[in-house]
Amino acid sequence: MYIVTAKEMYEIDRFAIEEGGGMAGKLLMENAGSQVAHHIKEDYAIDQKIAIVIGGGNNGGDGFVIARYLVDTGFDVSLFQLVTDEKIKGDSAYHKQLWINRSGVIEHVTEASQLQKRLRAFDIVVDAILGIGVSGRIREPIRNMIAVINQLDIIRIAVDIPSGLPANDDEDVDIAVKANRTFIIEAPKVSAFCEPTSKYYGGLGSN
Numbered sequence: 001m002y003i004v005t006a007k008e009m010y011e012i013d014r015f016a017i018e019e020g021g022g023m024a025g026k027l028l029m030e031n032a033g034s035q036v037a038h039h040i041k042e043d044y045a046i047d048q049k050i051a052i053v054i055g056g057g058n059n060g061g062d063g064f065v066i067a068r069y070l071v072d073t074g075f076d077v078s079l080f081q082l083v084t085d086e087k088i089k090g091d092s093a094y095h096k097q098l099w100i101n102r103s104g105v106i107e108h109v110t111e112a113s114q115l116q117k118r119l120r121a122f123d124i125v126v127d128a129i130l131g132i133g134v135s136g137r138i139r140e141p142i143r144n145m146i147a148v149i150n151q152l153d154i155i156r157i158a159v160d161i162p163s164g165l166p167a168n169d170d171e172d173v174d175i176a177v178k179a180n181r182t183f184i185i186e187a188p189k190v191s192a193f194c195e196p197t198s199k200y201y202g203g204l205g206s207n
């Protein structure tokens with residue numbers, strides 16, 4: 001197993017996309033999301049109600065893929081987009097469209113209080129808000145949304161990295177999802193093995 005910094009992970013992805021035989025970003029995202037969905041299917045009961053919360057980067061794109069695979073498996077899934085439509089771009093926009101084509105519904109949530117009310121009805125929240133692209137102090141309304149997710153009595157499953165947590169060990173934690181479980185994409189990031197960041201991951205699952 002190799003452990004990577006955010007910079008190394010981006011370089012591995014760039015190589016896979018540009019020099020590694022044309023493996024496109026959309027396919028990397030498809031593989032990442034399908035693997036996470038596979039693990040959820042293996043580890044959680046089919047009657048669990050699942051909410052997937054989506055942010056504006058590729059981590060959110062993974063969320064759209066996870067939603068599609070979980071619905072195909074028979075899970076009851078609801079998808080909450082926490083950013084405006086303009087923020088969903090590139091590979092993520094492609095997978096959002098596949099979700100829509102699959103008759104998937106998207107609920108837009110703009111305020112933390114709204115998210116709090118909606119998430120009460122669920123057993124599991126899949127955190128696809130922020131991945132390794134996070135930088136600096138977490139901005140509103142995402143900041144309060146993370147606080148709400150941490151307060152609720154719900155199983156928190158993080159995609160790649162708990163949202164808000166830095167991938168490396170050279171930055172302070174502002175606020176981050178306190179996950180029960182994190183399914184890492186491709187390779188674990190440095191913060192999974194450092195203090196005080198490792199405790200945010202909960203149990204580690206890998207692709």
Ligand SMILES: NC(=O)C1=CN([C@@H]2O[C@H](COP(=O)(O)OP(=O)(O)OC[C@H]3O[C@@H](n4cnc5c(N)ncnc54)[C@H](O)[C@@H]3O)[C@@H](O)[C@H]2O)[C@H](O)CC1
Binds near residue numbers: 029055136142159185
């Ligand atoms: N093989 C792989 O490793 C793959 C990984 N994938 C996933 O992609 C993410 C990294 O995606 P990226 O778009 O670079 O970054 P993020 O998703 O983390 O989000 C960027 C997004 O977040 C906003 N943002 C940044 N900092 C803050 C802040 N402090 N407060 C609020 N918002 C913030 C920014 O504006 C952007 O909109 C990786 O973790 C994997 O999950 C792909 O699936 C490809 C394969």
Ligand SMILES: [K+]
Binds near residue numbers: 130131159162163
């Ligand atoms: K995440």
